[in-house]
Amino acid sequence: MTIPAPTPGIATPGTAVLLVNLGTPQAPTAAAVKRYLGEFLSDPFVVQIPKLLWWPLLHGLILPLRAPRVAHKYAEVWLPEGSPLAVHTQRLAGALQARLPDVAVLHAMRYGEPALRERLRELRAGGVRRVLVLPLYPQYSMTTTGTVADLVARASDAPEARVVQDYATDAGWVEAVAASIRAHWQAHGRGERLLFSFHGLPQRLVDAGDPYAAQCEASVAEIARALALAPEDYVLAYQSRFGRERWLGPATDATVRALAAAGVRTLDVVCPGFAADCLETLEEIALQNAGFFRDAGGSALRYIPCLNDAPAHADALAALARRELAAWPVAGA
Numbered sequence: 213m214t215i216p217a218p219t220p221g222i223a224t225p226g227t228a229v230l231l232v233n234l235g236t237p238q239a240p241t242a243a244a245v246k247r248y249l250g251e252f253l254s255d256p257f258v259v260q261i262p263k264l265l266w267w268p269l270l271h272g273l274i275l276p277l278r279a280p281r282v283a284h285k286y287a288e289v290w291l292p293e294g295s296p297l298a299v300h301t302q303r304l305a306g307a308l309q310a311r312l313p314d315v316a317v318l319h320a321m322r323y324g325e326p327a328l329r330e331r332l333r334e335l336r337a338g339g340v341r342r343v344l345v346l347p348l349y350p351q352y353s354m355t356t357t358g359t360v361a362d363l364v365a366r367a368s369d370a371p372e373a374r375v376v377q378d379y380a381t382d383a384g385w386v387e388a389v390a391a392s393i394r395a396h397w398q399a400h401g402r403g404e405r406l407l408f409s410f411h412g413l414p415q416r417l418v419d420a421g422d423p424y425a426a427q428c429e430a431s432v433a434e435i436a437r438a439l440a441l442a443p444e445d446y447v448l449a450y451q452s453r454f455g456r457e458r459w460l461g462p463a464t465d466a467t468v469r470a471l472a473a474a475g476v477r478t479l480d481v482v483c484p485g486f487a488a489d490c491l492e493t494l495e496e497i498a499l500q501n502a503g504f505f506r507d508a509g510g511s512a513l514r515y516i517p518c519l520n521d522a523p524a525h526a527d528a529l530a531a532l533a534r535r536e537l538a539a540w541p542v543a544g545a
């Protein structure tokens with residue numbers, strides 16, 4: 213880890229910005245997926261089943277059955293440099309560092325490597341006194357941002373920390389997403405319909421007060437406004453259901469099939485809940501759901517990539533970080 217020498221500027225010396233993403237396996241193999249999913253699905257913020265019931269089910273049934281199947285899917289989207297989620301997250305941190313020369317910009321993962329817990333320890337040991345933690349989830353959920361904030365709050369040997377809660381309607385981020393959609397239309401022509409697909413969540417959590425669904429709706433409303441879309445131009449759906457209980461709806465796969473059955477031939481899909489392309493976008497949307505659409509009579513599902521390390525994305529997040537740091541009073545200053 214290199215921490216830049218203190219220079220006068222927007223931030224006090226000893227300040228860092230830490231981008232945090234979910235995490236991903238180290239390799240597209242069943243063993244690596246088992247290790248990663250084991251940690252992820254053992255987090256009580258993600259799965260709320262009592263440990264005594266969940267543990268045997270997870271380790272006896274779910275991981276042995278799911279890991280080989282999911283490893284095969286990872287292999288289909290794996291990049292020469294590694295897992296797409298890891299590669300794009302690391303590149304985004306680099307792009308942010310170039311825009312914030314006065315602070316150290318690093319990335320970490322909530323599950324797997326580089327571990328958030330370890331990063332916080334390293335920052336403190338490296339002389340960083342304040343860290344702005346920026347979870348790469350535009351919309352807040354207790355299962356994502358919530359568990360990052362919980363780990364940060366419990367980390368005793370960490371710098372003083374602030375956690376960005378969400379940026380679902382941040383003007384810079386909204387414009388970056390809208391610009392990526394415009395660029396896609398420019399390159400490929402405009403599809404008959406635009407589908408906004410977000411990662412799903414158990415309905416039970418939304419009913420208990422998780423603001424995630426409301427924030428997804430707010431993001432869509434702002435992006436639609438930026439693009440001057442009419443209500444009939446677009447739809448919102450939720451993907452990646454896991455387990456048997458009811459999840460937020462409508463489901464992306466059912467929506468894609470219904471649109472094709474209703475006569476839509478070209479469908480554009482964007483996933484504004486994901487900062488970086490990953491298994492859920494590159495495999496589930498661009499491969500699997502594209503197949504569902506064709507099988508139901510559609511001609512082409514055209515996937516619009518995540519913002520990844522696009523300049524407009526890095527600009528928006530750098531501006532967000534600058535604002536957060538400027539609003540953070542320095543003790544004794």
Ligand SMILES: C=CC1=C(C)c2cc3[nH]c(cc4nc(cc5[nH]c(cc1n2)c(C)c5CCC(=O)O)C(CCC(=O)O)=C4C)c(C)c3C=C
Nearest residue numbers: 234235236237258282297353355356411413454490491492
């Ligand atoms: C109870 C299960 C899950 C909840 C709740 C959940 C919420 C949630 N997840 C993301 C973002 C990502 N999830 C990803 C993969 C993934 N998610 C789950 C389960 C839950 N997610 C599983 C089991 C998996 C692994 C893949 C699989 O086995 O199907 C990823 C991709 C990771 C990668 O390596 O590419 C992301 C990103 C959000 C935003 C969210 C709540 C809003």
Ligand SMILES: [Fe+2]
Nearest residue numbers: 234411452492
């Ligand atoms: Fe997930």
Ligand SMILES: [Fe+2]
Nearest residue numbers: 452491492496
């Ligand atoms: Fe999935």
